[in-house]
Amino acid sequence: MALLLGIVGATQSWNVSLAILNLCLISAVMSLGLNIQWGYAGLFNAGVMASTALGGLAAVLVSYSPVGEAWAVGGLDTGLAFITLVSTVLGAWLIRKKVPEGSIRRVIFFVWLLGGYALLRHFYEQASLSIEAVDPAQTGFLGGLGLPILISWIAGGATAAGLAWVVGRVALGLRSDYFAIATLGISEIMISILKNEDWLTRGVKNVTGLERPVPYEVDLQQSQWFIDLVIRLHSADPNQVSEEAFQEMVMSASGVFVKLCYSGFFLTVLLVILGLAALALNSPWGRMMRAIRDNEIAAAAMGKDVTNRHRQVFILGSAVIGVAGAMLTTLDGQFTPGSYIPLRFTFLIWVMVIIGGSGNNLGAVLGAFITWFTWIEAEPVALWLVENLNSFLSEQNPLRQHFINVAPHLRMVVMGLIMILVLRFRPAGILPEKNTNRTD
Amino acid sequence: MDSLNAIVLLSNYVFIPSLVYGSQLALGALGVTIVFGIMRFANFAHGEMMSFATVSTIFITWWFQSIGFTTGILPTALLALPFGILITGLLVWAIERSVFSYYRQRKSKPVIFVIASVGVMFMLNGVVRLFIGTDEIIFMDGLKFLIKAGEFKKWSGLKEGLALKQTQVLTVLLAILAVSWLFWFLQKTKMGKAMRAFSDNEDLALLSGIDPEKVVRATWFISAVLITLAGVLYGLDKSYKPLIYFHLLLPIFAAAIVGGIGQPLGAILGGYIVAFSEVTTTYAFKKFLRYLGPEGWSPEGLVQLLSTEYKFAVSFLILVLVLLIRPTGLFKGRVL
Numbered sequence: 028m029a030l031l032l033g034i035v036g037a038t039q040s041w042n043v044s045l046a047i048l049n050l051c052l053i054s055a056v057m058s059l060g061l062n063i064q065w066g067y068a069g070l071f072n073a074g075v076m077a078s079t080a081l082g083g084l085a086a087v088l089v090s091y092s093p094v095g096e097a098w099a100v101g102g103l104d105t106g107l108a109f110i111t112l113v114s115t116v117l118g119a120w121l122i123r124k125k126v127p128e129g130s131i132r133r134v135i136f137f138v139w140l141l142g143g144y145a146l147l148r149h150f151y152e153q154a155s156l157s158i159e160a161v162d163p164a165q166t167g168f169l170g171g172l173g174l175p176i177l178i179s180w181i182a183g184g185a186t187a188a189g190l191a192w193v194v195g196r197v198a199l200g201l202r203s204d205y206f207a208i209a210t211l212g213i214s215e216i217m218i219s220i221l222k223n224e225d226w227l228t229r230g231v232k233n234v235t236g237l238e239r240p241v242p243y244e245v246d247l248q249q250s251q252w253f254i255d256l257v258i259r260l261h262s263a264d265p266n267q268v269s270e271e272a273f274q275e276m277v278m279s280a281s282g283v284f285v286k287l288c289y290s291g292f293f294l295t296v297l298l299v300i301l302g303l304a305a306l307a308l309n310s311p312w313g314r315m316m317r318a319i320r321d322n323e324i325a326a327a328a329m330g331k332d333v334t335n336r337h338r339q340v341f342i343l344g345s346a347v348i349g350v351a352g353a354m355l356t357t358l359d360g361q362f363t364p365g366s367y368i369p370l371r372f373t374f375l376i377w378v379m380v381i382i383g384g385s386g387n388n389l390g391a392v393l394g395a396f397i398t399w400f401t402w403i404e405a406e407p408v409a410l411w412l413v414e415n416l417n418s419f420l421s422e423q424n425p426l427r428q429h430f431i432n433v434a435p436h437l438r439m440v441v442m443g444l445i446m447i448l449v450l451r452f453r454p455a456g457i458l459p460e461k462n463t464n465r466t467d
Numbered sequence: 468m469d470s471l472n473a474i475v476l477l478s479n480y481v482f483i484p485s486l487v488y489g490s491q492l493a494l495g496a497l498g499v500t501i502v503f504g505i506m507r508f509a510n511f512a513h514g515e516m517m518s519f520a521t522v523s524t525i526f527i528t529w530w531f532q533s534i535g536f537t538t539g540i541l542p543t544a545l546l547a548l549p550f551g552i553l554i555t556g557l558l559v560w561a562i563e564r565s566v567f568s569y570y571r572q573r574k575s576k577p578v579i580f581v582i583a584s585v586g587v588m589f590m591l592n593g594v595v596r597l598f599i600g601t602d603e604i605i606f607m608d609g610l611k612f613l614i615k616a617g618e619f620k621k622w623s624g625l626k627e628g629l630a631l632k633q634t635q636v637l638t639v640l641l642a643i644l645a646v647s648w649l650f651w652f653l654q655k656t657k658m659g660k661a662m663r664a665f666s667d668n669e670d671l672a673l674l675s676g677i678d679p680e681k682v683v684r685a686t687w688f689i690s691a692v693l694i695t696l697a698g699v700l701y702g703l704d705k706s707y708k709p710l711i712y713f714h715l716l717l718p719i720f721a722a723a724i725v726g727g728i729g730q731p732l733g734a735i736l737g738g739y740i741v742a743f744s745e746v747t748t749t750y751a752f753k754k755f756l757r758y759l760g761p762e763g764w765s766p767e768g769l770v771q772l773l774s775t776e777y778k779f780a781v782s783f784l785i786l787v788l789v790l791l792i793r794p795t796g797l798f799k800g801r802v803l
Binding site for chain 1: 508509511566569576577578579581582583585586587588589590591592593594596597598600601713717720721724774776777779780782783784786787790791794
C-alpha cells in the first residue's frame with residue numbers, strides 16, 4: 028500500500044498522494060466502526076452515512092463562532108420551541124406511564140401530541156424565519172460554540188452515538204434486511220433534515236471556512252523557518268534556482284506539510300481506535316459478541332441479553348463512524364449536506380469491510396486503504412485506458428468524447444465487481460477473522 | 468361552484484398525481500415483493516435494475532424514432548417496451564446465474580444475498596452511466612396532454628383547471644393490466660401455483676416435485692416485467708435521471724414493507740399509501756380551504772404539514788411507524 032502511494036507520489040504528485048492517504052485514514056476509521064457493528068455483531072447497518080453526517084454537523088456546531096445577531100432575534104423562540112419539544116415528549120411519556128390503558132388514554136395521548144406539535148410549529152416557524160433572515164448570504168444560522176475543532180471529534184462521536192441510541196430503540200430486533208432498510212431510511216431522513224433546516228446547518232448553502240487545527244499554507248509560505256526548512260530539504264540554494272521555481276517548491280512543500288499534519292492527527296486517532304477495538308475484540312465482551320453473532324438463540328439461552336448487547340455495539344460503532352465524520356469535515360474545512368450520498372458514504376464503507384475481512388480489525392483498515400485507493404485512482408486509470416483505446420478513433424468522433432465523459436463511472440463497475448468477486452471467492456475477505464473459538 | 472373548484476383543485480394537484488405515482492410505486496414494490504417471497508431477500512439492486520431497464524428502452528426508442536417507426540399519438544417508448552422487457556429479463560437472468568444462484572445452492576443467510584445485491588447495485592449503477600451519462604433525458608413523444616388546463620377551464624367555466632397527461636392515463640391503465648395479469652398468473656396457472664407453494668413452504672414444495680430452478684426463473688422474469696414497466700412509466704411521466712432511480716428504491720421498499728413484504732396485494736396498497744401520504748402531507752391546502760371556507764376568508768399560513776423538501780422522508784416516517792407498530796405490515800407478510 029505504501030508502495031502504491033509512493034508510486035502515485037512519484038508519478039502524479041506528493042500532494043495528491045497525501046490527499047489520498049488522509050482520506051484512506053479517515054475511511055479506515057469509518058470501516059473500523061462498521062466492522063464493530065457487522066464483523067463483531069452481524070448488524071447490517073445501511074445508515075453509515077447518517078453517523079458521518081452528524082459527525083460533520085458536530086464539527087460545525089462546535090467550532091463555528093456563534094452568530095450573536097441570530098441568537099438575539101431567534102434565540103428566545105428557539106428556546107421556547109426546544110422547551111415545547113421536551114415537555115411534549117416528557118408529557119407523552121408520562122401519559123403512557125400514569126393513565127390506565129384504554130380509549131381515554133388514546134384520546135388524551137393524541138390530543139396532547141397534536142397540541143404539542145401545533146405549539147412547536149408556531150415557535151419553530153418564527154424562530155427559523157427570523158434566524159434565516161439574518162444576513163443569509165453570510166450566516167443565516169445560529170452558528171456554533173466557537174470551540175477548537177479538535178473537540179468536535181469527540182462531540183461528533185457523542186452525537187452519532189446519541190442518534191444510534193434512538194435508531195437502536197426503533198430498529199434493533201428487526202430481521203436483518205428489515206434492519207438494513209430501516210437504517211437506510213433513517214439516514215436519508217437525517218440527510219434531508221440537514222439539507223433543509225437552514226437555521227441549524229445553513230442547508231445546501233453549506234458552511235465553509237471552518238477553523239483548522241493545522242497552519243494555513245499561505246502563512247507557512249511567508250514564515251522564515253518554513254522557507255529555511257524547504258531549502259534544507261531540497262539542499263538547494265535559492266540563489267541558484269529561479270525565483271519562480273523556488274516559489275513553486277515552497278508552495279508544494281507547504282501543501283505537503285499541512286497534509287502531513289493532518290495525517291499525524293488522523294493516524295493517532297486511527298491507532299487509538301484500532302488499539303481499543305483490538306482490546307475489545309479479545310476481551311470476554313468480544314467473545315460474547317461473537318457468540319451472539321454466530322448463534323443468537325444459543326447465546327440468549329446462556330443468559331445473554333441479545334437486544335441490549337446489539338444496541339451497545341451499534342452505538343459504539345456509530346460513535347466511531349461519527350468521529351470519522353467530524354474528521355472528514357475538519358479536513359475539508361467545510362460542511363456540505365448535499366454531498367452526502369449513500370453510495371459513497373454507506374455502501375462504499377461496506378465494500379471496504381467486506382473486502383478487508385469482516386471481523387478482523389486490521390482487515391477493515393486494509394480494506395479501507397485498498398478501496399479508497401481504487402476509488403480515487405480508477406478515474407485516472409480509466410481515462411488513460413480510454414485515451415489509449417481511443418487512439419484509433421478520430422478526434423472529432425462523438426463516441427470518443429462520450430467515452431472520456433463517462434470514464435469516471437468505471438469506478439462504480441470496478442467496485443461492484445470487486446465486491447461480488449470477493450464475496451464469492453473469498454467470503455472471509457483478504458485478512459480473514461482469526462478463529463479465536465479454539466482454545467488449544 | 469366553490470366546492471367544485473375545490474374538488475378540481477384537489478384532483479389536479481393531489482389525487483391524480485398520487486394515483487399515478489402510487490401506481491408506479493406499486494409496480495416497483497410488486498417486483499421487490501415477488502423476489503422476496505420466493506428468494507427471501509430484499510433486493511437492493513432493484514432501483515438500478517429499473518434504471519437499466521429504462522435506459523435499454525430509451526435506446527430502442529431512439530432507434531425506432533430514427534427509422535421513423537412511431538405511432539404519432541402514443542409514445543414510441545410503448546413500442547420499445549417489449550424489447551426493454553426482453554433485455555432486462557436477460558440481464559436479471561445473467562445476474563441470477565452469475566451471482567445469486569451460487570448463494571442459493573449453498574443456502575447462505577439472507578444478509579449475504581443483500582450484500583451481493585449491493586455489489587450488483589454498484590455495477591449496474593456504473594454500467595448505466597457508462598452507456599448514457601448522467602444527464603436528464605426526456606424520451607416522451609406523441610400526444611402530451613389528453614385534457615389541457617386551459618381548455619378545461621373554458622369548457623367548464625371553473626376557475627381551476629384540470630390537466631391530464633397521456634402518461635398519467637397510460638400509467639394507470641398499464642398498471643391495472645399488469646397487476647391483473649400477475650394475479651391471474653399466480654392464481655390460475657400451474658407455474659403461479661408452484662410459485663405460491665414454494666413461497667409458502669419451500670421444503671414441502673420440493674417434496675411435491677416442484678422444480679426450484681423453474682420457479683426462480685419464472686420469478687426473475689416476472690420481476691423483470693414489473694421492473695421495466697415501473698421504470699419506463701416513471702421515466703415517461705417525469706423524466707429519466709440516473710440518480711432518481713436510486714432514490715426510488717426507498718419509497719418502493721417502504722411500500723413493500725407497509726403492505727407486508729411478500730404480499731402482492733399489500734405491495735399495491737402500500738404503493739398507494741406511500742404516494743398519497745407523500746403528496747398530501749407536503750401539499751399546501753391554503754387555496755383548497757379558501758374555496759371551502761366563507762367568502763373572503765383565507766387561512767393563516769400555507770396549511771402544509773411538512774415542507775416539500777421532506778417528500779422522500781415521509782415514506783420513511785411511514786415505514787418506521789409501521790415497523791414500530793405492526794412489523795409484519797398491513798397484511799401478514801412473507802407468503803405470495
